[in-house]
Amino acid sequence: MIHSFTDLQSIQGKLAAGATSCAELTEYYLDRIHEGAHLNAFISLFAERARAQAVEIDGKQKKGTAGRLAGMIMAIKDNMVLDYGATTCGSHILEHFQSPYTATVLKKLAAEDAIFIGKTNMDEFAMGSSTENSAFGLVRNPLDNDRVPGGSSGGSAVAVAADFCTAALGSDTGGSIRQPASFCGVIGLKPTYGRVSRYGLVAFASSLDQIGPLTRSVDDAALLMNVLAGRDPGDSTSAAVDVPDFCADLDKPLKGLRIGIPQEYYGEGLDETVRQALQKTSEFLRDMQAIPVPVSLPHTEYSIATYYILANAEASANLARYDGAHYGARADAARSLEEMYVQTRSQAFGAEVKRRIMLGTYVLSSGYYEAYYAKAQQVRTRLRDDFDGAWQHCDLLLTPTCPTTAFRIGEKASDPLTMYLSDVYTVSVNLTGLPALSIPCGQDPQGLPIGAQLIGQPFAEGTLLRVAKQLQLHHAPTRQVLRLEER
């Protein structure tokens, strides 16, 4: 009988002692996934392949040749390509798309003997904050099935929270790792732009997208960063920056660390319970001899407008490739090439994707480019200046990840602008390329998790993980949903 494991270290301890096996772990997670099917966290499963890999890795384990991630069973957001199975991006337009190659991150994980148990559900093309926009049905929050899990990496966050896997990968363009991590009570890290290769990540907004881990333990997030990070010749935007051992300083005391508290992240619109949880988190860090420092990021109120102009502009260009000609769905009734383009795209894209392509096309179109796109790029500079100013006074920032806990399914679905505004604390980080991590820091009266966001200086993921480790150990342990009946 397997009991749930919080982290890879405890799994590997049992593996080394012969008390469990990868084969047994794989069956455990497959059973859990079956039991929690109503959450709709997965788009595809690799049960037979995972079983075969498990047997192979158990063999390596006996010979002492297993990789660093032996025993880690992972769920992968379905916008990262594998050369087996389908990569759908949560869209009908890619429903049957079979990639001829594998994303760099997935090659790296597999080389260390991680097992991929399946691909997770997501907002179509990662466009959304609730995972209500998937062509394959919405995803439910395991803590309250009437609430959203957050998005767009909702399936990955649910898979980690509900113990369908040891850890998962998500992608974050405007908060899509951190916000679902916050809503589901797990840890989610968006690395610095360029830290992790995007080769094989289906592009949404290329100057903002970044892949990162979702885990139940800080140690696992650090270990995964050790495997994922680094320059990749396949991605010209991956940074030639040294990769430290992210596990090395995890237990270093926080004494003297200056924690910036940006006042703009604690203003109007912030739920009172979330504010109180963050206040307690700040007090805890002060008790750990870190130094809270008030700072200001004055352009924060312009971040959402800037983000939705730039992200949609980039999306409209990136999604121009889905034309029915080379791969993906094609509208077969078309009599001309033009009809094929229009019918294919109109039939196979969902409403939110079309809305964003339209907005992006508009802000890039003749006569409006200067008023929107060029202006947003200038505000992006202002946002960077804000953070550069803050770094004069602090080493990292502490903010809420989201203004509220998980909202109800359907609550914001009919009002795109209200949905966009829920990303107010997460988008600046993508616009500035900074690393940020969401970690549970309490819960509201309904028992829904509250996330604290730690924002770091460029390439300082290690500092975020170090602070997160203390929070996890002494402040607010990660929740795990072990009973999967509908709730």
Place this chain on the structure above:
Amino acid sequence: MSVTLAEVERIAALAKLSFSDEEKAQFTEQFNQILAYVDKLDELDLSAVAPTSHVLAGPPLLRDDEYRPSLTPDEALANAPRRNKNLFSVPKVIGG
């Protein structure tokens, strides 16, 4: 700024999308809500501010221009909705 139904139709044509009349009306309304919100940027004086198009510290790192094995024609065409020998097949292109 605000958009009209005619502009929504022009943008749809550029984006190679088509919509029902009902969708167009809804888009026009949502567009105007969202544009009214992003007009917030007009509050800022940005006259002396340089644009940021990406956050990389240096130029993109390009690999050496040398031959490497790539996808075979069969691999590249494996997802083609319709294929004719080693070509992607599409409906005829006539007119403008």
